[in-house]
Amino acid sequence: MEIGHIKKREIVEEMKESYLDYAMSVIIARALPDVRDGLKPVHRRILYAMHDLGLTSGAKYRKSATIVGETLGKYHPHGDAAVYDSLVRMAQYFSLRYPLIDGQGNFGSMDGDSAAAMRYCLVGDTLVLTNKGLMPIEKISHKKEESINFQVLNYQGRQIRASKFFNSGKHRIIEMITEQGYKLKGSYNHPVLCWGLNDFGFPTLKWKPLEDVSTNDYVVLNRNFPLFNKKQPNLKAFYPKNSKYKEVKLPKSMNNDLAFLLGALVAEGSFHQKQILFNNQDPEFYRKVKNIIESQFAGVKLYERQIKGNCWELSLYHQRAVKFLENIGLNNNVSSKKEIPFTILRSKKELIRQFLTGLFEGDGCVIVHKDKRHNGKSIELAYNSKSQKLIEQLKTLLLNFGVVTSLPYKDKRNSCYKLLVSGRENIQKFQKEINFFSGRKKAALAQISTINPNRMSRNDYIPFLNEYLRSNYKNSFIHRNGEQRNNFDRYNKLQKNYYQLKKILKPQDQNLIDWIIKNNFFFNKIKTVKRLSEKEIVYSIKVESKCHSFIANGFINHNTEARLTKIAEEMLLDIDKETVGWADNYDGTRKEPIVLPAKLPQLLLNGSMGIAVGMTTNIPPHNLGELIEGIIFLIDNPKAVVEELCQFIKGPDFPTGGFIYDKQAIIQAYSTGKGPIISRAKTEITEKKAGQFQILITEMTYGTNKASLIEKMADLVKDKKIEGIKDIRDESDKEGVRVVIDLKNDAHPQKILNRLFKLTDLQKTFHLNMLALVEGLQPQVLSLKAVLEYYVKHRQEVVIRRAKFELEKARERAHILEGLSRALDHIDAVISTIKKSQTREEAHKNLMKKFKLTERQATAILEMRLQTLAGLERKKIKDELEEKKRLIKELEELLKSPKKILGLIKKELQEIKEKYNDERRTKVYVSPIGQFKEEELVPEEECIIIFTRGGYIKRVKPETYRAQKRGGRGIIGITPREEDVVGHFISASTHDNILFFTGQGRVFQTKVYEIPEGSRTARGQAIINILQLAADEKITAVVSLSSKKLEGQFLLMATKNGTIKKTAAEEFKHVRRSGLIAIKLDKGDELKWAKPSSSQDEIILVTKKGQSIRFKEKDVRAMGRTAAGVRGIRLKKEDQVVGMDIIEKENKRQTADKKNLLILTENGFGKRTDLKYYKIQKRGGSGIKTAKITQKTGEIVVSRALESNLEDLIAISQKGQVIRTKLKDISVLGRATQGVRIMRLDKGDKVASVACI
Incomplete structure (x- = not known):
């Protein structure tokens, strides 16, 4: 490398090379x-x-x-x-x-919440609340890191063990001060507990690092859960060591008098020429201090004198007593440097109380102000000191008694800091827990009881609570009470209004109020946040709990471990x-x-995401068991294609659950290494008891921020892009996700859900891109098969290298064992050879030469212990040698056989599967979401459709109604509104089309599963939210029709005036949402029935006056959809048709099944009559008698031709009473009889409808 040598380069070439070097570094070493x-x-x-x-x-x-x-x-x-x-x-x-x-x-x-900081760090003088007292964090240990053992308080007020102390070195510091003057200094990443609104406006706790805290934030301070040392400090360790001091008796431990004395001396004492001086104008207080000194330090002599201002002053000059007081924390600094003695901070509650009484008696004051407000009085309770540190310590100490103090301010007249205790509750707490010593100050403080208890504190309130309640509730109690607005953000007001609020609030908000009152936190807004220029040493502790929180300076803090x-x-x-x-x-x-x-196949097991230079990877997680099955299949079938592997690896398995769609698209993506995979959250439409509907979200799409999703949905509602949503709330807890969307009464749940899928991340696309490094260097997009092949290849190499390592170790050990075995076989000769040798080296050489041993074998023999000569030990060596030889043979055979290596990989994978396999969380649907038939999502099962004459409809499962004996009272089957009655009650399949015929002769169509499922007692949903009915239009007939069996099927319709009509079912295959004409009606007539038929069947009509007619269906010719029909039965005056049924032709298999005609009267009487007693007539006649109608029975309301496969009768009354009874229990009687009692009704109630299943 040519350091310091400058080369001339073309800038273009230099940039190319540098950029490529950077790109490859990012690709290989990071992304x-x-x-x-x-x-x-x-x-x-x-x-x-x-x-x-x-x-x-x-x-x-x-x-x-x-x-x-x-x-x-x-x-x-x-x-x-x-x-x-x-x-x-x-x-x-x-x-x-x-x-x-x-x-x-x-x-x-x-919800996108950040993790806690990896380490919380606080400056040295921060007071940590422990069961050993308030401890400056720097004094916990003088080491860099040390195990500790004491209790701290977590944010819930529970005592938790602290186990480790850390000195984290020097760091940059942030100083945070609240509006009431509470201060905390720590590292930038130090988290504190704050109070604010979450993304959907709910008041909640949130952790924030100091670097993210602003003056808009409220912090949470503990004042409700105190923690004190339960032992009084032993003071013997603080006795002066100087033997020249005059003997004065010293206290052995902290006690009430000594604590009071320390308080008085911190307030009114001073040091002068190695003496402690104390003076005061109050003779009672002065005598108290003097008596304590003389009793605590027996043998001491005091110098006393009267000074200016009508004061008495004493001087404690015995050095043994003076040094002792210094040693226990009474410092000899000037007044601006005073602080609370450390022995007091670590004392019992009663001792600290005595200290505070002495302290406030000296430098505290209480003034009663007379004014025209607040019942004519207000009270000022203050403490004055020139020491800022003492004031800060005092604020934290008082907070542990539940007393909140004000922001200290400096009095320019005397340069003293003034600390106020304000608010009726705080002053009363001070009076109860601490109080003054003198009768005069006590009497003044006692006047707090005369102050109006309804006064509201200016500083002690619960932020956001008023606004939250008023924006979510329109109740007059929450908004106004007469002319005065009710307030709930002060603790006294909240407790006063608690029981009234509990009647109004939802469970979630009730829990919020209970939690606020229970914890009684002090919420305080941030006044200043400063980034300090000087670094400071910071410290932390390890807390043995899941939340890792603890209290210091009143603030709540935490961190993470792993x-x-x-x-x-x-x-x-x-x-x-x-x-x-x-x-x-x-x-x-x-x-x-x-x-x-x-x-484990980690790349597919947990997936990966990364952005490199010019390339990205996006690999989803998968199910462990499926991956292992796929790998084993690939090992057994190396030529397998991706489609075959997908028999085992069904698709991504996201940790958040949900659904994925389109098996073919998944296979395509796995084959090419790229492609989209559509996923949806798990949702459910449910009905509440009151008949209102909700959409529940119980599993999220992968990577979705739940809080952002809820915020997005709220924005869509606000912008009117989705209508029908009343409320959105997050009820998720540690058990799982639960987002609840409450819908308005007139909303269509499925429509809203489909809209949410389209506009939010309830449906999202995972763009699979299986890009990974091959051989650690080359980025490649890989197919599913290629990823598995590289994994198997890697495991083969690992197994080979492991086997070679174990083989080498086994051979080494066998070599040693062979030497030991040979030595044990000739042990006497070996011992003799060693004994004859002068040195260890000579013995080593002689053993090698005489017994033909290697250097390592000879060394092992020399190091052999005498206990090895025992018989059992010798056998162990022989057995171990044989075991090593077997292992060597197995490893050698393994290394020679690629087949055995693959077999071992399969075996290890099976063991992994047995240990860690779990159920798939993400359900895979074969169909693509665009072509998805919705019924594929709905199980095909029998159900009952109920809807009322008032226009409410629901779907329930048949097993909802248990079978009962005839004549019983039944159970409540629906809760209709007042003046509403049940109109229709039919059995259908969830996959059927359901046709709704109205009295005006129109027909509407929907799927059975689109009718919301409800509970047994629920009212259901308004039919007008499902069908586009006219204002005065009512449903009179319902037909469930399978779309698979339309060919050759007809619909028979009958009106209340006896008209009958037959139309091919095919004409109702495509019914517009706005409806179609089904029959042309005469004036005053209504369409009452519509039933499927084969055109070869027979028809029976029954009237309310007890007449019936049976005729052949072929007597009614097929007509067009808009035709009027023909006469079915001639009716007498005031009579009308109440039942129409189809009787299958006798030569058909189903024929023999229909043997009886069931009739039920309005007063609950019924019977079965054999159909053979109903002769076939020509249509249009007046028919024959089918039942004896009396005042007791009432008129016929329902008739039904029964198939033999029907077992149960379910009857429902106008008032919603239901009975389910066995059909076989209903008597078979003649045509002219009145029947037996089927259902016992309340007075004024009548049978409304019947279904047989």
Whole structure:
């Protein structure tokens, strides 16, 4: 290399070469995965670094920062953010199908939330809340890294063990101060808990690194979950060592009096010429301090004098007592440098309370202001000090008592910082928990109870809550109460209105209110965020919990930890057996693997994404079991084509589930290595109890940001690009995804869902591009078969190299064992030879010469222990030698046989499958989405269609209604609105076309599965949302018709006035959504029935007055769709037809099945009558009697010719009562009888409709 030598180059050539060098560097060293192990260099290096650190799946978690540091320092000289982001992705369950890293802490979410910082770092004087007291983080340990063992509080108020301390060195610092003066200083990536609105306007917690925090943010401070030391500090260790000091008795441990004294001395004490001075105007307070000094330090003498301002002053000059007080934290600095003694910060709650009482008695004040507002009074509670550090410590200490303080300000008159406790709740908390010493100050503070409790704090409120409730609820209580607007963002108001709110709010919002009240966080807006110029040493601790949060200076903080998963261990298995090649790391100080052994087909297993210079890779994840089956098939059938492999590898298997479509397109993409794959989220249309519909999203498309998706849907609704959506909310939790879309009453769920598929990422295309590095150098687009072939080739090389390594080790061991065995066979001679030798070297030489041993064998014999001479030990050596010989033979045979090598690969893959195989998450549909028949998504099954005379329709499963004995009361089958009754009740298949005939003679058509499924008691959906009915148009007849059986089929129609008409079913094959004319009606007539027939059947009509007529269908000629029909039965005055049925011709197989005619009257009476009693007549006559009609029975409402394959009768009343009974339990009676009771009805109720199944 010619360093310092300047060459003249053409700039064009130089740029070409430099750019190509850069491009190849990006392609090979950064952006593209290796086809052999499926990893990019950064991922490979992270996994190997974790392996090197011993972070197996069973090891303890280590801080992510440690892993990143290890990777950067040894293998990957790039930015720490890039390495950490790569580590995070390998731990995300929604990014990798089989995560390679087991992460603990916040590793991001499907909502696009960032992972927590890899290490939180705070400056040294930050006070960490622990069960050993408030500890400055720098004082936890003086080492760079050390194991620790104490409890901290997490953000939920639970005590969690802290196990490790870290000194993270010097870093750039951000200082954050809130509007109330709470301060935190830490590294740029240090995360704090904030409060804000998520993407769809819901108030929630969110973590933010300090570098992202702004003055628009609110931070969360803990004041509700205190934590104190439960032990009082032992003070013997702080006794002065100087034996020349005059003997004065010292306290053995911290106690109430000593704590009070320290408070008083911090407030009113000072140091002067190695003495401690204390003075005060209040004689009671002065005597209290004097008495404590004399009792705590028995034998001490005090110098007292009266000074200006009517004060008494005492001087403590005994050096043993003075030095002791200094040792326990009473510093001898000037007043501007005072601080709270460290022994107090680490004391029990009662001791700290005594300290604060003494402190506030000295430098605190309480003033009662009289004014015309607030019941004529207001109270000012303040503490004054020249020491800024003391004020900051005091704020944190008071917060642990639940007392919030104001932003300190400097009084220009005396250069003192003034700290205020304001707000009725805070002052009352101070009074209850701490209070003053003197009766005068106590009395003044007690007047807080006379202050109006409904006053609202200016600083203590819950941001965004009022706005959220008012924008989501139109209830008058939330908006106004008389002339006064109700407020809910102050804790006192929220608690006052709690029970009224619970009646109004949705469950999700009720939980929010409960959570806010339970945690009682103090939400405070950021006042300033400064990036400091000077670097500072920062520290962190490891917390043994999943959230890794802890409380310091009142703020809530956290980080992440990680270790390898078991599947990642399989990727690294046998790496220590020379199975892969090695190369120098970036600085030549160590070796790193060129590729991992990769027992798993990682490239397809978890997929890969990358952008290089001029090329991209985009490989989806797959199912482990399917991949292994495909690889084994390829090993057994090397000439197999991609289509055959796709019998096993059905397509991508995304970690987020969902559906993919078009098997042929998937095969095509796998064959060429490129192509689109259409995917959809898993959605479901459901009906709530009230009959309203929802769209549920329970699985997402791969790579979709859930929060962004919801925001996009909300924008579409706002822009009126989608109509019919009432509300969108995210109910996802740790159990899985659940996004709920509430629809308006008049919405069509399927239409809205189709629109969402079109306009959002509920449907998206994965553009497969299987680009990977071959031989670690050459980027190639590979087919599915090629990827698997390269993987098998790699595994063959790994197995061969492993076998050679194990063979060499086995031969070495066998060689040693042969020498030992030979020595044991001649043990006496061996011992004699050794004994006769003068030195070890001579013994070594003699053994080699006499027993024909190699140098290594002779060394092993000399190192052999005497216990080896025991019989069992000798047998062990012989057995081990035989075992090694067998192993050598097996390995030699393996290396000679490519077939055995492939067999071993298959065996290892089967073992992997048994350990890690799981169910496919992404369902594959054969049809492409454009040509997809919707019924392919719907199982073909029997169902019941119910709709009411009020125009509500639903689909239910038959098993919803259990069979009961006749005469029973039944169960509720639908909950119609007041004055609504059930009109129709029919059985159909979900794949049938369903024709709706209206009283005006029009017909409409839809698919049965398009009718929303509902619960047993649900009202259903309005029919006008499915069909384009006129305002006064009502459905009177429904026919389910299979589109596969239209040829040779006819539709028979009958009207209430006895007209009958026959039309070919083919004429109803294509019915417009706006409907078609089905029959021309006379004035006053209505179309009542329409049923399919074969034109060779018989027809029976039944009237409500008990008449019936049976005639041949051929008596009715086929007519056009718009024809009027012919007379079927001649009716008497006020009579009308109530039933029309088809009776199949007797020579047909189904004929014998129809033997009985069922009739049911409006009062619940019914019977079966043999059809042989109904003679065939000519159409148009008045017919014969079919039932005896009385006042008890009421008129006939339903008739039905029964097939023998029908088993059950389901009857439903006008008020929605349902009974299901066996048909065989209904008596067979003559034509002229009245029948038996089938259904017992409530007064005023009548039978409305019947279905037989």
